[in-house]
Amino acid sequence: MDIFYAIFCIFTTTILLLLLLFSALVLRIFLGKSIKNPNYPPVVGTVFDQVFYFKRLYDYQTGAAKKHKTSRLLAPDQSEIYTIEPRNIEHILKTNCSKYSKGQYNQEIWSDLFGRGIFVVDGDKWKQQRKLASFEFSTRVLREFSCLNEKEDILSRFLVESNKDPKTVTDEYLRDIILNFIIAGKDTTANTLSWFIYILCKNPLIREKVAQEIGRVISCPTNETSVSDFVESITNEALEGMHYLHATLTETLRLYPAVPVDGRCAESDDVLPDGFKVKKGDGVYYMAYAMARMPHIWGYDAEEFRPERWLKNRMFQPESPFKFVAFHAPRTCLGKDFAYRQMKIVSAAFVHFFRFRMSDDTQNVTYRTMLTLHISGSLNIHAVPRTGLSEA
Template sequence: MFIQLLSSILFLLTLPFFFLITTKASKSKKPSTAPCPSTVFPKSYPIIGSYFAIKSNRSNRLQWTTRILQSSPSATFTLHHLFGFRQIFTANPANVQHMLKTHFFNYQKGPHFTSSLFDFLGNGIFNVDGGSWKFQRQVSSHEFNTKSLRKFVQTVVDTELHDRLIPMFSAAASDQTVLDLQDILQRFAFDNICKIAFGFDPACLLPSLPQAQFAEAFEDAAHISSERFRAFLTITWKIKRFFNVGLEKRLKIAVSQVRELAKKIVKEKKQELADNSSLESVDLLSRFLSSGHSDENFATDIVISFILAGRDTTSAALTWFFWLLYKHPEVEKEILKEMKEKSNMPVFEEVKDMVYTHASLCESMRLYPPVPVDTKLAMEDDVLPDGTVVKKGTLVTYHPYAMGRMEKLWGSDWAEFKPERWVERDEAGKWIFVGRDSYTYPVFQAGPRICLGKEMAFLQMKRVVAGVLRRFKVVPTVEDGFQPELLVYLTSKMKGGLPIKVEERGEFPYL
């Protein structure tokens, strides 16, 4: 009640001035026969900025900002918040390259971002800048060499696939059980990231589908933390946190549960290293603890950050991929054909060489990127390549979701799911992958902070696709005309999950 009262008082104080300005403006206008300006761009007023437009589009902000960017000549616009605060949105590749590479050190996470996520992510790699980020990235990079990637696919992913996912799908096919594909893939990815990064098996993907308190708490923490960015005034969530009420009370409980398990993982790994000093540092957490940074809170932050990266991104990407595959059987047929051609190859070489499948995943993430928007803070005054003036302290948001929907970048058929835009045939008729630069397609970010796990993510996703499609057909149990809704937290989700039935293919239909 106190929070609502404070917000109402602040807002009401601006209303007299707002109505004075709008009334004077309306009286001074002369009748005109000129065409009205586009209603896509939000109106801005003194003090309150575009408050009304922001409020009315709160539930569909991603689509709203996308429409504005699609209508902007330079694919950039400035959104005016309360009290003169500005936020720049861009879907312009030149601007993205300027932010993420050319002027990398001028566009940082900044205090607004880090304070909003600190309770959840602490000083983990995704919530820091400068020296701490450099150190964490340097240590983490050792986990993404060819040897580690091969081990990841041949042992961790394959074991989870053959021992848990495929038997579960086989049982569901026999019993005609309806599964939530999004939930299954989150469990699969969670087991994988814990095993490869921490040497710990949480066993979330068991036939009983156990209620994982940690997973539920993690979901709650990610959701509520992202809600902090939606607050009109930062002070509102800070006051709620101070009084421990509402969503902030729920966040505190969820974060406590998440950190409890993460600390357990850290303690067990420290004990393992202490008991066997000759043990090779074979996982990410061991490397950090052996690097001299054994502080429990710091190690806990690292664990939580990598769970966020490994669990939510690939599972979101695969959920949307299987939905699009269901809607486009011709793409599924081409993937099956490719799988036939690679079926005699060793597992690691097979997934690396699945060009059309790789293109299909790229196309799926173009339309539904796991991280739809990302925001940086300008540390100094600047000018973007398209001429947009950036003042110190301005938030600048690049928009992968909108960029995947720009006709200037993808052509008039941008709305179509079309893997062929990523491949071409060579003289022998074999598919060759034709990539796009990471500033046109910043799904894995770009520049110095480009995702270290990009190749690992593709290998994992392609192995899942091959393992599942070779045995099963995934059929969503939805009504005709159903269109899933994209939810945006720290990563994207499919609202309500994706209910499916699984059908055994019998003899593998290669053609």
């Protein structure tokens, strides 16, 4: 009997402690957050909402954004502000960027993966890495893309830098830098191409428009050219002439951005252009996935896949980087042009030689909630050779 009583006491004490801890956490979340103050963004929930809606997080954020263009989720130590307002994004990334950083909290979370690479660092380290890496992504280097005997790769440039400052540019620092660029170049491009293939399966008319354009700018008969010969025939002029393909890839990035949510941390109190106040320590996040689905930003057909929205007189026309934030506005991704070239070469070869269709037209294709926008599970498709086939 004493044993059961002891177990009961331990159990009830544990439950009581958990309730007290939970109450303290809830109190800490709501304390001092100016919940009903109209000067601050409206509160739509707490960070627990993100856990509850985790599997469909970006759709949850889209729904919240349709009600409030700027809103807050409450967290224990600060608020998390989410916005789809282009003027707010311009404010935190350009106009008043000195008041916003990646934040110590985010750096601590991601340092195990990214170390001191460009995705995590701020200030002088960020400027150093961006400056040295920018040489490899210049238009000249991308056009020539042949430097067998010259030290014009990223690692070689940083190795030269390490000789100048061996105490700062250590082996671990070099490892972090290279890992960041590998991750940046792999996941984002691969994910976008996966969504691109999915879009072609769902939109055969768009697929054939892309194929026709490729046929015009690259004169290579399908049944007379190998894949390697076809790729070798893709010139810089041909790539620049693929306006519809460029628009289709950009529309893919609009609806399925490689990084669906990104943001900064406020280093001091501030006021956003829409009038809402930000407290020091608050996270301010912009939601690329949600923005793409807003009629007031992209028109009544915002949720429709329509490459033509990027074309004027059949020429590609870019949008404001604060409206189309897939490449993070003024701090534009260094690999933007390189990524487009990669994707255009690969997708041109795919579309020139194959027609794609879903193995199961009833498959519900959705995303997996991660740092980048992966397709959840697998995308099962059939690649049908174009040679000898009638028009699909």
